[in-house]
Amino acid sequence: MFRWTLHGDGRTVAPDAIVRPEERLAWPLTIGIGAQHVIAMFGATFLVPLLTGFPPSTTLLFSGIGTLLFLVITRNRVPSYLGSSFAFISPIMASTQAHSMGAALGGVLVTGVLLALLGLLVGRIGTGWIRALMPPVVMGSIVALIGFNLAPTAYDNFQQSSVTATITLFAVVLCTVLFRGLLGRISVLLGVLIGYLVAVARGEVDFEPVREADWLGLPEFHHPTIELGLLPMFLPVVVVLLAENVGHVSSVGLMTGRNLDHMVGRTLVSDGLATTLSAGFGGSPTTTYGENIGVMSATRVYSTAAYWVAGIVAILLSLSPKVGALIFTIPPGVLGGVTFVLYGLIGIVGVRMWVDAKVDFSRPKNQITAGVALVVGIANVTWTIEGVQLTGIALGTLAALVIYHLMDRLGRLTGTETETEREPEPAPVD
Numbered sequence: 001m002f003r004w005t006l007h008g009d010g011r012t013v014a015p016d017a018i019v020r021p022e023e024r025l026a027w028p029l030t031i032g033i034g035a036q037h038v039i040a041m042f043g044a045t046f047l048v049p050l051l052t053g054f055p056p057s058t059t060l061l062f063s064g065i066g067t068l069l070f071l072v073i074t075r076n077r078v079p080s081y082l083g084s085s086f087a088f089i090s091p092i093m094a095s096t097q098a099h100s101m102g103a104a105l106g107g108v109l110v111t112g113v114l115l116a117l118l119g120l121l122v123g124r125i126g127t128g129w130i131r132a133l134m135p136p137v138v139m140g141s142i143v144a145l146i147g148f149n150l151a152p153t154a155y156d157n158f159q160q161s162s163v164t165a166t167i168t169l170f171a172v173v174l175c176t177v178l179f180r181g182l183l184g185r186i187s188v189l190l191g192v193l194i195g196y197l198v199a200v201a202r203g204e205v206d207f208e209p210v211r212e213a214d215w216l217g218l219p220e221f222h223h224p225t226i227e228l229g230l231l232p233m234f235l236p237v238v239v240v241l242l243a244e245n246v247g248h249v250s251s252v253g254l255m256t257g258r259n260l261d262h263m264v265g266r267t268l269v270s271d272g273l274a275t276t277l278s279a280g281f282g283g284s285p286t287t288t289y290g291e292n293i294g295v296m297s298a299t300r301v302y303s304t305a306a307y308w309v310a311g312i313v314a315i316l317l318s319l320s321p322k323v324g325a326l327i328f329t330i331p332p333g334v335l336g337g338v339t340f341v342l343y344g345l346i347g348i349v350g351v352r353m354w355v356d357a358k359v360d361f362s363r364p365k366n367q368i369t370a371g372v373a374l375v376v377g378i379a380n381v382t383w384t385i386e387g388v389q390l391t392g393i394a395l396g397t398l399a400a401l402v403i404y405h406l407m408d409r410l411g412r413l414t415g416t417e418t419e420t421e422r423e424p425e426p427a428p429v430d
Contacts, residue, residue, distance in 0.1 A: 004305045013300055020256060021079050024305040033301050034309025038317075040295045041083040041310075042189055046327050047342065048084030048284045050335060051153070052092045053101065055282055057219035057324035059084055062283035064314030066274030067307060073270040076304040078252060078263050079296060081311075082274050085287035086346055087240040090149050090393055091233035098230065101282075105224035107234040109279035115241050116272025123265025130242060136357030138400045141370045142239045144350025145377025145396040147343050152380070154339040161204060161333025168195025168337025188338060195334040204331040213325035219318055222282030232390050236397035241287055243353070245271055248288040255293075256302055365407040365417065373400035 007019045010026035024030050045063055049056040066082040074080075088108060095104035122130070134142070158165040172191030179187065199205050245267045253260040267288070275285040292310075296302050317323055359366055377396035384390070390398075411417025 002308075004303060007303075017300070018256065019301040019303050021077055021302050021304045024303045025301065030303065030305050031309050033295075033299055033303075033306040034313060036295050036299070037081050037292050037306060037310035038313050039189065040292050041081050041289050041314075044086070044188060044289070044342070045083040045284075047192075047335070047338065048086060048089060050327065050330060051089055051339070052104070052284065053096060054092075054284050055220040055222070055324060056327045057318045057321060058221060058282045059278070059284040060314050060324075061219050061318035062274070062278035062281065063286060064311040064318065066271075066278060066286045067311035067314070069274050069277070070267070070270040071304055071307055071311070073273070074263060074266045078249060078260060078267055079302045079304045079307050080248060080252070080267070080288045081292040081307060082271065082286040083289040083292075084284040085237075085241070085244075085275075086342065087146055087237045087244075087287070088234070088285045089153075090146065091230075091237065091391070093153065094233055094391055095227070095230045099227055100225070101222055102225040103227040103230055105222060105279045105282060106226040107230050108285045109224045109276050110226065110231055111234045111237055111241075112272045112275030112277075112279060112285065114235070114272070115238055115275065116269045118238065118242070119265050119268025119270075119272055121265075122268055127246065127261065127264055130246070134239060134242075134401070135404070136353055137359045137366045137369050138404050139239060139243050140350040140353035140357070140359065141373040141400045142236060142350070142397050143243055143353060144347045144370075145374050145400075146236070146240055146393055147346025147348070147350065148374065149377045149380055149392050149396070150339070150343040150346070151378065154336060154343050156336075157332040157339060158336030160336065161199070161202070161331065162336075164195055164199045164202060164204060164331065164333030165337035165340075167198050168192065168334050169340050171195055172338060172341050188342065191341075192330065192334060192338055195337055196330060199331045199334055204333060205329050207329060210322060210325045210329060213322040215320055215322050217319065217321045219321075219324070220282065224279055232394045236393050237285075239397060241271060242268070244287050248293065251293055252296075252302065255297060365404065365411060368407065369400055369404040372403055373397070 004022060004024035007013065007023040007025055011029065013019055019025060025033070041063070045059065046056050048054070049059040063083055067080070070080055070082050088111070091107060092104045095107055168191055171194035172187055175187035175190040196205070246264055249260045249264050249267055271286060271288065278284060278286060361367055361370070373396045376399050377392045380392035381395050382391050383395065408417060
């Protein structure tokens with residue numbers, strides 16, 4: 001588990017070579033790359049507790065622990081960092097407002113358990129059933145509506161300080177287009193820093209809580225409560241986590257030249273258990289992070305040793321309440337500007353799924369599936385049935401699944417949907 005083969009001389013990587021998961025560079029370089037992974041995940045990971053009200057130090061602690069757990073369960077074969085999941089933001093906020101933080105944590109915990117169970121199922125029977133239940137048009141629609149459903153939240157924060165929010169927004173845009181390599185990968189973090197400095201200059205930041213916080217101490221812990229009426233809001237998030245994990249494994253497989261499809265079950269179990277553990281103590285739910293895939297792509301270093309370093313560093317940082325207090329001083333204007341970008345990007349990830357899978361939107365089945373699901377999600381249609389609340393995300397997910405399979409089945413029965421018109425299966429990873 002803790003043995004890695006030294007890559008070459010341990011100091012250099014040839015232009016046509018990569019450092020594989022079972023290899024490492026010299027420890028000083030490995031520690032430096034691990035620190036880059038912490039920087040890459042930092043901004044997005046802390047935004048989730050900022051938006052949901054969860055304690056940031058607790059989130060960071062279980063982000064680090066979850067990453068180490070992931071590496072153990074996947075046997076160091078899949079490099080990944082588990083940061084905070086944005087897919088949970090809407091149901092967490094709705095649950096907290098309707099009931100309490102404990103109820104929101106209960107929803108996260110149940111979702112984590114369900115994801116782990118799905119991982120066991122995938123490990124036994126493969127991923128074919130996922131593609132059958134949720135073809136690209138359905139999965140893309142669900143991912144997109146989760147991002148767009150959050151638009152009103154972003155606008156609420158934006159309105160509280162439109163000047164700071166606008167500067168933050170354009171700072172993220174400019175950092176993304178002007179910088180390459182690692183700086184380009186952490187453009188969100190840079191944008192937040194620039195927006196924060198503007199907010200300080202405008203007198204929008206209160207540093208008193210930071211001065212009062214201790215340098216060392218345990219994070220703040222909370223415990224979940226299960227409210228059955230709130231659970232339907234969380235269940236659609238499983239679809240996003242499935243897509244993120246499958247996409248992560250495929251991406252790493254492509255970059256390392258290996259077929260890692262057999263590891264999907266283990267990654268789902270790992271993510272599910274990490275989310276469950278975090279929710280049990282008040283931390284944010286976890287997911288595999290695209291930001292850290294970007295760091296791997298830029299450095300060509302896929303060593304899991306660097307992720308062990310990143311996880312340990314995150315745990316150490318979480319033991320400083322002053323760090324958590326500093327994070328909580330980020331004002332609404334900064335959050336409003338950056339979430340305009342982040343929530344939009346979540347939505348565009350779903351659109352990208354359509355593009356990558358070459359979904360044919362000249363066909364009514366695909367048009368109506370995506371169109372109705374997005375409108376339900378964006379409008380945040382909400383139904384309460386015998387104490388069970390279904391929000392726009394849950395109803396949009398249900399609409400996508402029901403409409404697609406209903407039109408597909410009836411189309412084949414009536415002959416308007418022929419086998420040659422069916423969407424092609426995605427190409428397997430070599």
